[in-house]
Amino acid sequence: MPRPNPAQLVYGSATVMCSTLAMLLISGARSGPWIALIAFAALVLGLLVALTVPSARSTRAGRRAVGSVIAAAGSPRPEAQPAPVPAQHAASAPAATAGLGARH
Template structure:
């Protein structure tokens, strides 16, 4: 299993804390069983958020051989002004 990225840890932790706090404040639960259920729900929600955070993937290098690769045609650069060492017929 790959190690979690810092973004996954931050998003998951913030989700656990904020969702648990919001559920406790909104439900006004006073029993220990209710608090435990809300805590478990907050942990599950945080885990879900941490797992669904997109993981950066390495971009595959283009292959030198492939059905969709076309040969690259290099055109010479067009000069707009003659070089100082070249002879010109302009006076």
């Protein structure tokens, strides 16, 4: 079983803390069994959140797979494409150069 990454630990812990506090405040539970049930439910919810957070390894593997598909297709990668050349407009020339082609 792979180890959880830091993001999974943070999301799971934050879910346990926030859901426990929210359920205790909403329910107003004061007896031991109800508090234990709320804590158990919050722990299960935190585990569910921690396991559903995507891991960094799977996203990196997905990026590599997409890059290999692009390379296999023979198309250049987006960073390898040349930058577009800006079009020159007649209106953008300064007024002093407008008469260079005329005879004096």
